[in-house]
Amino acid sequence: xxxxxxxxxxxxxxxxxxxxxxxxxxxxxxxxxxxxxxxxxxxxxxxxxxxxxxxxxxxxxxxxxxxxxxxxxxxxxxxxxxxxxxxxxxxxxxxxxxxxxxxxxxxxxxxxxxxxxxxxxxxxxxxxxxxxxxxxxxxxxx
Amino acid sequence: xxxxxxxxxxxxxxxxxxxxxxxxxxxxxxxxxxxxxxxxxxxxxxxxxxxxxxxxxxxxxxxxxxxxxxxxxxxxxxxxxxxxxxxxxxxxxxxxxxxxxxxxxxxxxxxxxxxxxxxxxxxxxxxxxxxxxxxxxxxxxxxxxxxxxxxxxxxxxxxxxxxxxxxxxxxxxxxxxxxxxxxxxxxxxxxxxxxxxxxxxxxxxxxxxxxxxxxxxxxxxxxxxxxxxxxxxxxxxxxxxxxxxxxx
Numbered sequence: 001x002x003x004x005x006x007x008x009x010x011x012x013x014x015x016x017x018x019x020x021x022x023x024x025x026x027x028x029x030x031x032x033x034x035x036x037x038x039x040x041x042x043x044x045x046x047x048x049x050x051x052x053x054x055x056x057x058x059x060x061x062x063x064x065x066x067x068x069x070x071x072x073x074x075x076x077x078x079x080x081x082x083x084x085x086x087x088x089x090x091x092x093x094x095x096x097x098x099x100x101x102x103x104x105x106x107x108x109x110x111x112x113x114x115x116x117x118x119x120x121x122x123x124x125x126x127x128x129x130x131x132x133x134x135x136x137x138x139x140x141x142x
Numbered sequence: 143x144x145x146x147x148x149x150x151x152x153x154x155x156x157x158x159x160x161x162x163x164x165x166x167x168x169x170x171x172x173x174x175x176x177x178x179x180x181x182x183x184x185x186x187x188x189x190x191x192x193x194x195x196x197x198x199x200x201x202x203x204x205x206x207x208x209x210x211x212x213x214x215x216x217x218x219x220x221x222x223x224x225x226x227x228x229x230x231x232x233x234x235x236x237x238x239x240x241x242x243x244x245x246x247x248x249x250x251x252x253x254x255x256x257x258x259x260x261x262x263x264x265x266x267x268x269x270x271x272x273x274x275x276x277x278x279x280x281x282x283x284x285x286x287x288x289x290x291x292x293x294x295x296x297x298x299x300x301x302x303x304x305x306x307x308x309x310x311x312x313x314x315x316x317x318x319x320x321x322x323x324x325x326x327x328x329x330x331x332x333x334x335x336x337x338x339x340x341x342x343x344x345x346x347x348x349x350x351x352x353x354x355x356x357x358x359x360x361x362x363x364x365x366x367x368x369x370x371x372x373x374x375x376x377x378x379x380x381x382x383x384x385x386x387x388x389x390x
Contacts, residue, residue: 101193106166110192129177131188138190 068099079127085118093118166195175212176219204248215256218302225257227307230319232277251292255309269314278316
């Protein structure tokens, strides 16, 4: 006679494996797409959520048309202009950093990429003279 | 007709000034640094790579992978974050401070006690005595070669009024500030023997020394001794492995 506890453990383990299988994507996983304004579960949404959790105040992000990305949304965080673009790969996002700096224009700003997401921040309203908001945005990038 | 001319002049000035603004060139920076007075002054706390539309001088900044990296004392400009006390000249492992892969060792030529917002990497080239870091390694040629030009940074800081760290503790053996072989040409002692203390088994000589141009303050310490240290302290950033030295 088999031990009932052992059977329960085996069943539980099988369930976990099944759940893990559902959670795994294909090997060619790409960075999550922006998924449109207000979408959830995306890399961009996670980023905005991280900013909120850190006490920053992001505005709603709205689709933006720029030459350096097809999936971009812009808004403000503590009155600093930001644009967040999602790319198919890390390399694509990295390659867009220079264009992201050009988006900053003639003011204080930065552009950085990580995990296929490019973020550009520009202090066009001169509301971040010490750069602390931009520094926080940078540090909170996943 | 006259009013049209005036309007034209006004328009030209407005358009001209806005064009000038639009044309302000981006200048790359990395790390914490002072903000130009023309832009309001104070400190920029952006630690990563970023841009401004004001320039950087060549005495307080070094090139790091195309960006300007500040090697001066940020406290002099109002920095209020974590800080570390150093005494005398020392290397700065820039890639460790900014956290990138571009190996780069630059040199700070500030005489005497001063602050930075980072601690040096752990290792034999620095000794911490009291709360101050002293560079005790053999300075490389890159340091020596750039010294005559870069030592002029002290002329920038001398008139600045701010709370500097106070370091009165005996410098450790090997400290770069006690290296007479690095003193430079034609040393003229203005206030010889300003202080000669003979603590238990040690000798300390403080003297204001001036070379023709620019001037430096040289502390000469031999042996060990007692005493204290003030200012500085520190928590925060820094530490990491040593990197190659960059010659300029």
